[in-house]
Amino acid sequence: MTNPLLTDWDTPFGIAPFDAISDEDFAPALEAALAEHEAEIAAIAAQTGPADFDSVIGALEAAGERLDKVLSVFFTVAGADSNDKRQQLQRDFSPRLARHFAAVTANKALYARIEAVWETREGLNLDEEQARVLMLTRRNFLRAGAALEGEADVRMTEIKARLAELGTAFTQNLLADERDWVMELCESDLDGLPGFVVEAARAAGREKGKDGPVITLSRSLIVPFLQFSPRRDLRERAFRAWAARGANGGETDNCAIAAEILALREERAKLLGYGNFAQYKLETEMAKTPEAVRGLLMAVWEPAKARAEADAAVLEDMMHADGVNGRLEPWDWRYYAERRRRAEHDFDEAEVKPYLSLDAMIAAAFACANRLFGLEFKPLDVPLYHPDCRAWEVTREGRHVAVFIGDYFARGSKRSGAWCSAMRGQAKFPREQAPVVINVCNFSKGEPALLSYDDARTLFHEFGHALHQMLSDVTYESVSGTSVARDFVELPSQLYEHWLEVPQVLREFARHVETGEAMPQALLDKVLAAANFDQGFQTVEYVASAMVDLEFHDGAAPGDVMARQAEVLDRLGMPDAIVMRHASPQFAHVFSGDGYSSGYYSYMWSEVMDADAFAAFEEAGDAFDPALARALEAHILSKGGSVDAGELYQRFRGRLPGVEALLKGRGLIAAE
Ligand SMILES: [Zn+2]
Numbered sequence: 001m002t003n004p005l006l007t008d009w010d011t012p013f014g015i016a017p018f019d020a021i022s023d024e025d026f027a028p029a030l031e032a033a034l035a036e037h038e039a040e041i042a043a044i045a046a047q048t049g050p051a052d053f054d055s056v057i058g059a060l061e062a063a064g065e066r067l068d069k070v071l072s073v074f075f076t077v078a079g080a081d082s083n084d085k086r087q088q089l090q091r092d093f094s095p096r097l098a099r100h101f102a103a104v105t106a107n108k109a110l111y112a113r114i115e116a117v118w119e120t121r122e123g124l125n126l127d128e129e130q131a132r133v134l135m136l137t138r139r140n141f142l143r144a145g146a147a148l149e150g151e152a153d154v155r156m157t158e159i160k161a162r163l164a165e166l167g168t169a170f171t172q173n174l175l176a177d178e179r180d181w182v183m184e185l186c187e188s189d190l191d192g193l194p195g196f197v198v199e200a201a202r203a204a205g206r207e208k209g210k211d212g213p214v215i216t217l218s219r220s221l222i223v224p225f226l227q228f229s230p231r232r233d234l235r236e237r238a239f240r241a242w243a244a245r246g247a248n249g250g251e252t253d254n255c256a257i258a259a260e261i262l263a264l265r266e267e268r269a270k271l272l273g274y275g276n277f278a279q280y281k282l283e284t285e286m287a288k289t290p291e292a293v294r295g296l297l298m299a300v301w302e303p304a305k306a307r308a309e310a311d312a313a314v315l316e317d318m319m320h321a322d323g324v325n326g327r328l329e330p331w332d333w334r335y336y337a338e339r340r341r342r343a344e345h346d347f348d349e350a351e352v353k354p355y356l357s358l359d360a361m362i363a364a365a366f367a368c369a370n371r372l373f374g375l376e377f378k379p380l381d382v383p384l385y386h387p388d389c390r391a392w393e394v395t396r397e398g399r400h401v402a403v404f405i406g407d408y409f410a411r412g413s414k415r416s417g418a419w420c421s422a423m424r425g426q427a428k429f430p431r432e433q434a435p436v437v438i439n440v441c442n443f444s445k446g447e448p449a450l451l452s453y454d455d456a457r458t459l460f461h462e463f464g465h466a467l468h469q470m471l472s473d474v475t476y477e478s479v480s481g482t483s484v485a486r487d488f489v490e491l492p493s494q495l496y497e498h499w500l501e502v503p504q505v506l507r508e509f510a511r512h513v514e515t516g517e518a519m520p521q522a523l524l525d526k527v528l529a530a531a532n533f534d535q536g537f538q539t540v541e542y543v544a545s546a547m548v549d550l551e552f553h554d555g556a557a558p559g560d561v562m563a564r565q566a567e568v569l570d571r572l573g574m575p576d577a578i579v580m581r582h583a584s585p586q587f588a589h590v591f592s593g594d595g596y597s598s599g600y601y602s603y604m605w606s607e608v609m610d611a612d613a614f615a616a617f618e619e620a621g622d623a624f625d626p627a628l629a630r631a632l633e634a635h636i637l638s639k640g641g642s643v644d645a646g647e648l649y650q651r652f653r654g655r656l657p658g659v660e661a662l663l664k665g666r667g668l669i670a671a672e
Helices: 023-047 053-062 065-080 084-105 108-119 128-144 148-178 195-207 219-228 232-243 253-272 276-281 289-322 328-344 351-354 358-373 453-470 491-500 505-510 521-531 535-553 563-571 602-620 626-637 647-655 659-663
Strands: 181-185 214-216 376-380 391-395 401-411 419-424 436-443
Touching: 023 053, 023 065, 023 084, 023 108, 053 108, 053 128, 065 419, 065 436, 084 128, 108 128, 148 253, 181 232, 195 214, 195 219, 195 376, 214 219, 219 328, 219 358, 232 328, 232 602, 253 276, 253 535, 253 563, 276 289, 289 535, 289 602, 289 659, 328 521, 351 419, 351 521, 358 453, 358 491, 358 505, 358 626, 401 453, 419 453, 436 453, 436 505, 453 491, 491 602, 491 626, 505 647, 535 563, 535 602, 602 626, 602 647, 602 659, 626 647
Parallel strands: 401 436
Antiparallel strands: 181 214, 376 391, 391 401, 419 436
């Protein structure tokens, strides 16, 4: 029998034939696809004679097509609809794939062919995108260590292996500290806690085998406890334990691990010829240099700190009015901030939801894409991997653009969070290929399904990523859609969230499911104001973490991470009642893996851009200004990573982004 993953898919728009694929097909298909890709790579590496763009870079782009197809189906179902078998396959595949891709960049003969193309690039008459793809391909190989020889090459392999071990140990220590601590509560300790926190504490108690309710260090339990518990003594105990995760001495202490990771990263960067790890890491980003990151963070820091200090004074007065003397402490902040929020902005989530049905919010996201980019969406009846999935054909002026799949409901087989992925990315080489894009969310099912305002924002966010994929118009898949720098990739998604807040969009689509009435303005105002509450605190705890991350990697690695952390916070003038969002011994973004090391700033970098980019529409006085929408598509959404991100932004906006719109958006400076 033929394996359906390995055949040509004769289905509408070449969507994977999910109804024909069974879990038994994955392992043999993966082996066959890996072998095919290995053979393709070996053939390119074995070429002799002059190297040109098509025979080396073009061939690399075209290689691995079957592997992409197999993996796109597998990762789609493994993430959105897993089972024991798929989990086992994932555990088997992941080291196998890591070895496979590491062997590609370690192939010296292949690297020599790429280098030969690079040497002759001036005479090759490459267009802008080809020149970029060549540069990116070569850079990936160089950054992986392809040009290293002898001892340096051996040492690089050792460093990578040791870093992988240390990252795993860091994560496991953190989990152990979180698992081992509980605070048992008696019934009277529950006074003042809302029902959902009491329920969660009881459920946690049952899970830990205790008779009564407990507080654990899980963020989803301890944060609401700190927000709602009037018991200052209990808040302090819980907070101190939470802040000490990964720094409790003994076997699970992460401080020495963090120091070793930083030292190895520095050594790795220097082997590759960079001054330090931050320079290595930021080379591929829009920010490019540590100085640019520091500039952004400091521009936000001062106004955020001023706001946080003003807020601290208000909260401290509330505490004194409660009869508690002394300074506001970190375990007091969330409690008094929550009381202030209720006094100033309270609204009931249950009041909002009937105005935000899932179907209406999908229609709103589609309607905005229609007004901005002329896209049309027609339901498509095709077999997918789960009955909750829906598909649409996306067209423009009658021409096929993409297939869009929405998988919106939470279920046990789906991992948490929300994401967008392309089952097939847009490309024109080696042949035209239209995108197949999926948005996966975890909304509660219902009849009809109703969303919270946060859910609706998530829907728009993921749809913004989907537009980046669907409107992509490049030649090579390696630079299509969301294949862009990490600090640029959230621009289209965060930008799209702004259209949800456009009054005419809410008036038209946020209608009561039963009465059809528009959401009352007063309720809408409360929802929007609540989104900006306590931004001084949130910005300070975030920027402090981002700054410590940057300083860890920009310069000689510190022998004592806690001392360096203290030094950085001291220089910043960290407010007394706020701590870093992630203290170093628990900073998994930075130490569990490499993804966000000297990259934690990137959330804010993107936010600066989305605020600045949407300000262009506000300045034009029309959220659907046609010329701006065309420019957004032409310069950003269609270009993927085919041009440097900073250059793309300049082409769209005529200048680089400024922080002003972000500061106004977060309410950290007054809007005029
Ligand atoms: Zn995103």
